[in-house]
Amino acid sequence: MFSARTLRTATLATAVVALTSGAALAQKKYDTGASDTEIKIGNVMPYSGPASAYGVIGKTEEAYFRMINDQGGINGRKVNFVTYDDAYSPPKAVEQVRKLVESDEVLFVFNPLGTPSNTAVQKYLNAKKIPQLFVATGATKWNDPKNFPWTMGWQPSYQSEAQIYAKWLLKEKPNAKVAILYQNDDFGKDYLKGTKDGLGAKAASMIILEESHEISEPSIDSHIVKIKAANPDVLLIYTTPKFGAQTIKKTAELTWKPLQIITNVSASVGSVMKPAGFENAQGVLSAAYAKDAADPQWNDDPGMKKWSAFIDKYMPGADKTDGGYVYGYGVAQTLAKVLQMCGDDLTRANVMKQAASLKDFTPDTLLPGVKINTSPADFAPVSQLQMMRFKGEKWELFGDIISGDIAAD
Amino acid sequence: MSAIENVAPEDQPVEAVPKRAMTIGSGTSFVVLLLLLIVPLFAKNFIIFQLTMLLIYGLAVLALNILTGGSGQFSLGQSAFYAVGAYTTAVLMEHLNINYALTLPIAGLVCFAFGFLFGQPALRLSGVYLALATFALATAMPQLLKLNFLEHWTGGVQGLVVTKPDAPFGLPMSQDMWLYYFTLAITLAIYIFSVNLLRSRSGRAFMAIRDNEIAASAMGVDVALYKTLAFGVSAGITGVAGGLGAIAVQFVAPDSYTITLAISLFLGMVVGGVGWLPGSIIGSAFIIFVPNIAEGISKGLSGAVFGVLLFLIIFLVPHGARQIAIVGQQLIGKLRKN
Numbered sequence: 222m223f224s225a226r227t228l229r230t231a232t233l234a235t236a237v238v239a240l241t242s243g244a245a246l247a248q249k250k251y252d253t254g255a256s257d258t259e260i261k262i263g264n265v266m267p268y269s270g271p272a273s274a275y276g277v278i279g280k281t282e283e284a285y286f287r288m289i290n291d292q293g294g295i296n297g298r299k300v301n302f303v304t305y306d307d308a309y310s311p312p313k314a315v316e317q318v319r320k321l322v323e324s325d326e327v328l329f330v331f332n333p334l335g336t337p338s339n340t341a342v343q344k345y346l347n348a349k350k351i352p353q354l355f356v357a358t359g360a361t362k363w364n365d366p367k368n369f370p371w372t373m374g375w376q377p378s379y380q381s382e383a384q385i386y387a388k389w390l391l392k393e394k395p396n397a398k399v400a401i402l403y404q405n406d407d408f409g410k411d412y413l414k415g416t417k418d419g420l421g422a423k424a425a426s427m428i429i430l431e432e433s434h435e436i437s438e439p440s441i442d443s444h445i446v447k448i449k450a451a452n453p454d455v456l457l458i459y460t461t462p463k464f465g466a467q468t469i470k471k472t473a474e475l476t477w478k479p480l481q482i483i484t485n486v487s488a489s490v491g492s493v494m495k496p497a498g499f500e501n502a503q504g505v506l507s508a509a510y511a512k513d514a515a516d517p518q519w520n521d522d523p524g525m526k527k528w529s530a531f532i533d534k535y536m537p538g539a540d541k542t543d544g545g546y547v548y549g550y551g552v553a554q555t556l557a558k559v560l561q562m563c564g565d566d567l568t569r570a571n572v573m574k575q576a577a578s579l580k581d582f583t584p585d586t587l588l589p590g591v592k593i594n595t596s597p598a599d600f601a602p603v604s605q606l607q608m609m610r611f612k613g614e615k616w617e618l619f620g621d622i623i624s625g626d627i628a629a630d
Numbered sequence: 631m632s633a634i635e636n637v638a639p640e641d642q643p644v645e646a647v648p649k650r651a652m653t654i655g656s657g658t659s660f661v662v663l664l665l666l667l668i669v670p671l672f673a674k675n676f677i678i679f680q681l682t683m684l685l686i687y688g689l690a691v692l693a694l695n696i697l698t699g700g701s702g703q704f705s706l707g708q709s710a711f712y713a714v715g716a717y718t719t720a721v722l723m724e725h726l727n728i729n730y731a732l733t734l735p736i737a738g739l740v741c742f743a744f745g746f747l748f749g750q751p752a753l754r755l756s757g758v759y760l761a762l763a764t765f766a767l768a769t770a771m772p773q774l775l776k777l778n779f780l781e782h783w784t785g786g787v788q789g790l791v792v793t794k795p796d797a798p799f800g801l802p803m804s805q806d807m808w809l810y811y812f813t814l815a816i817t818l819a820i821y822i823f824s825v826n827l828l829r830s831r832s833g834r835a836f837m838a839i840r841d842n843e844i845a846a847s848a849m850g851v852d853v854a855l856y857k858t859l860a861f862g863v864s865a866g867i868t869g870v871a872g873g874l875g876a877i878a879v880q881f882v883a884p885d886s887y888t889i890t891l892a893i894s895l896f897l898g899m900v901v902g903g904v905g906w907l908p909g910s911i912i913g914s915a916f917i918i919f920v921p922n923i924a925e926g927i928s929k930g931l932s933g934a935v936f937g938v939l940l941f942l943i944i945f946l947v948p949h950g951a952r953q954i955a956i957v958g959q960q961l962i963g964k965l966r967k968n
Contacts, residue, residue, distance in 0.1 A: 268925075268929055268930070268932065269932055269933050270890065271888075304929075305925065306921075306925050306929065306932060308890070308921075309885060310885065310886060310888070310890070310891075311789070311879065311881050311883050311885060311886045312683075312875065312879045312881075312886050315879045315880070315881065316679070316680065316683065316918075319675075319676045319679055320676055322676075323674055323675055323676035324674065324676050324677075336787070336788070337787070337788075337789060337883040337885045337886070340788060340789060340791065340881065340883070341789075341879065341880070341881035341883070343791075344791055344880065345880065406776065406786065406787045407786065407787045407788055408787075
């Protein structure tokens with residue numbers, strides 16, 4: 222009897238051990254940078270140098286993960302967010318990313334900012350099979366899962382935004398005579414390509430003039446005069462904020478009233494519409510994917526209330542009209558979601574797998590109806606925008622949420 | 631103009647460094663070389679990469695040191711030569727499939743020609759005016775690299791991704807380690823060349839011009855030729871450094887070679903000691919590691935911390951690492967006597 226009980230206990234104990242260890246094997250899997258208590262994430266940002274204004278994004282992300290940790294972390298693990306300054310210099314970015322990977326031994330690199338910096342480390346990270354997750358640039362080339370399965374973007378690409386304008390034009394003004402003013406760099410050219418692709422067969426007949434300008438030109442007035450002479454009735458403005466303001470102002474001075482569509486990059490009320498003159502900017506069109514913290518219509522929005530409470534608590538004194546705080550919150554929230562989905566399988570492969578299986582995820586700061594969707598063939602998380610029209614002193618959203626998914630060539 | 635020229639020799643901007651004081655003793659050199667040879671064997675790849683960058687920036691600082699410490703001419707435009715070298719290497723490697731080792735002498739020659747030609751108009755300028763002219767070159771370079779008709783070759787704003795070479799003959803070492811020893815060999819060769827150059831007739835001519843241009847020309851030194859030659863040699867070495875940098879970083883883009891780089895190299899030269907060639911490596915260590923230290927102290931104020939550190943160095947040891955080296959040597963001398 223005694224021996225029978227011992228046997229029974231022993232059997233039970235063995236069974237329990239076998240069961241739990243089996244469960245542990247199935248669940249807990251780690252790559253470098255993850256453990257039972259911690260997930261280590263690397264990031265590079267231009268905290269100094271010419272693009273240091275974007276540094277607030279890194280600070281917001283740092284604060285966001287501080288909040289997550291205060292709430293108990295993700296699946297019981299604290300997030301250790303290591304962020305370094307790359308001064309917007311590609312060689313420095315390579316050095317800092319290598320430091321993150323080889324010295325700090327992070328699980329993956331999250332939201333590094335800038336097209337040049339990301340291009341500089343893309344090959345390295347892909348060769349080492351380390352996720353380069355949610356890069357902070359709008360170039361189209363990040364959505365290329367076939368050639369770069371370890372790199373993923375986040376915000377809508379410039380080309381998909383341009384396609385949305387093209388789709389809108391085809392529907393609302395199919396007989397328009399379109400002139401395109403674009404900045405002569407990759408940013409401008411991405412928009413140009415997106416527009417042509419979106420217009421498709423009608424591109425040749427609809428576009429009557431493509432005018433480019435250099436970012437180094439002090440004023441682009443002469444280009445506007447030239448465009449006016451061609452007499453188009455739609456003007457697409459694919460340029461950076463300073464020139465966007467100049468364009469809107471100059472067309473008004475020429476008492477010329479074409480339909481103007483301006484890129485989301487230059488849609489800021491404070492730095493474009495106001496300097497251009499609100500009376501000149503009436504009726505200008507653009508598109509957006511995130512809520513504007515300066516817009517009073519979101520004052521009672523639950524998502525923006527959460528955002529506002531977060532800023533007040535974790536980043537007191539921050540200038541809430543800076544779009545970087547909204548952006549950083551949104552992208553950090555997306556990452557938190559991915560890590561949550563990873564569960565106890567914190568391998569690099571699983572992080573990429575989960576990042577590529579987001580279904581209808583909606584961060585607090587995106588426009589109502591804009592949803593994040595990814596798949597193994599779609600590495601473009603945010604690809605929807607909504608058109609908006611400038612009225613009074615703010616943007617008014619109109620129409621449906623439009624999708625502009627495209628892959629890199 | 632004449633007033634400036636008359637004032638210039640008295641108000642000597644670059645201190646006259648005797649040529650013996652430009653190098654270090656053979657014993658010390660041997661120890662440093664041994665360290666440079668052995669340390670990578672025990673370091674992580676990331677550290678090896680940083681050491682490679684240390685040597686590369688060291689070369690670029692050395693080049694500036696020859697120009698400023700040797701011939702007494704200022705340049706804030708070294709980033710332009712560095713960029714030309716980097717792009718030459720990248721374009722040759724990626725578009726024409728030329729072996730990386732062969733692209734370096736080409737990069738050096740292209741930059742030598744570029745520097746020599748730039749030296750011609752620069753001859754008319756001296757001191758701060760020359761610094762300004764080279765400054766203009768450095769600001770113009772990133773924009774020139776973005777030009778449309780060059781885009782097919784340079785990749786425009788996107789830059790060019792460069793393939794990192796594997797170790798040859800199946801040597802059992804990582805890419806980083808191979809590149810480090812490759813860079814070390816080139817650095818040594820150029821360092822020995824530079825030391826010998828400054829000890830040669832040409833070197834004496836450089837220094838005569840630096841110390842007193844009028845006296846030098848009275849002695850029969852072809853001032854115009856040697857000034858442009860100094861520019862050419864300096865640009866050529868910077869170009870080789872740029873080419874190596876492109877291979878090590880595996881990427882070239884206009885944003886990599888802004889005026890910030892030129893100022894960093896200038897800083898490196900001053901911190902290392904103007905006219906003291908071994909100081910180039912110390913200056914290079916300063917521009918690579920001190921910003922990281924400053925960032926570690928305060929992320930938001932990294933620039934300010936860097937400024938304070940720099941100010942302290944200039945204030946406490948105005949002659950840079952050379953001053954510390956001299957003090958150290960004297961101490962050792964005293965100890966030996968005791």
